[in-house]
Amino acid sequence: MLAPLVLPFQITFAAFAVLWCVGALTLQKPKRIAWLTLAAVLLFIPSCVGVMALVDLQRYGRFDYASASDIPDDGYIELPAPATDITLYRNGAGHWAKFTIDTPSLRSWIDERRSLRPDLNQHHDDDEWLSTASDRQRPDLLELNKQIFGNRFPDTGWTYGPSMLQVHVSRSDRGGGYTVWHVPSTGDSYISAGYW
Known part of the structure; x- marks a missing residue:
């Protein structure tokens, strides 16, 4: 069952969405936005695993x-x-x-x-x-x-x-x-x- 993964995924997705929006608003050059998007894609799974480890300490x-x-x-x-x-x-x-x-x-x-x-x-x-x-x-x-x-x-x-x-x-x-x-x-x- 994938239910234990849902909350960490939601937290990580929301955090990256906020960071991307802040970065996109403050960084005007398209090249910087492309790097920010690439970093978000590459770091999403490791970040999700880290968030899951922290959440699991509280719920399990x-x-x-x-x-x-x-x-x-x-x-x-x-x-x-x-x-x-x-x-x-x-x-x-x-x-x-x-x-x-x-x-x-x-x-x-x-x-x-x-x-x-x-x-x-x-x-x-x-x-x-x-x-x-x-x-x-x-x-x-x-x-x-x-x-x-x-x-x-x-x-x-x-x-x-x-x-x-x-x-x-x-x-x-x-x-x-x-x-x-x-x-x-x-x-x-x-x-x-x-x-x-």
Whole structure:
């Protein structure tokens, strides 16, 4: 997805447009305007990369919030409104988060998210919320779930526990959506989202 490139491109284009206009107004000779235009064309991509590096320092990385209402609304981050103690990792392709929420509130939010695209979420039922710890502690499944969890949350230090419930929400027929892991006894929840 090219969405992360749009803002740096717009900033760089606007900056070069302003500089070119100022240069064109102050430099009367056509030769100087030609050099200014050539310099703008040659420097556009390196400048865009530099602007992108600066912008990415502000919009990507780790962020901590007390509640979901503290998260700036950008149209991409979807977390339950009652979520608290949020640790959010953002990148250009998605986000990961750890937060605390009670099971009924999380379940209500998951059902609401699934109802937005019922055509993509028909395969879910109440059994996923009722699976027992013994189902999740089978050695083959336990190792697989640990591996999946570790791959979804690299470099966070978060660990998989056998008491975690795992639910999926599909938001796009291109594969976008998220997976939520939830520990009912503590309310600790983890979300791995891919943008669509």
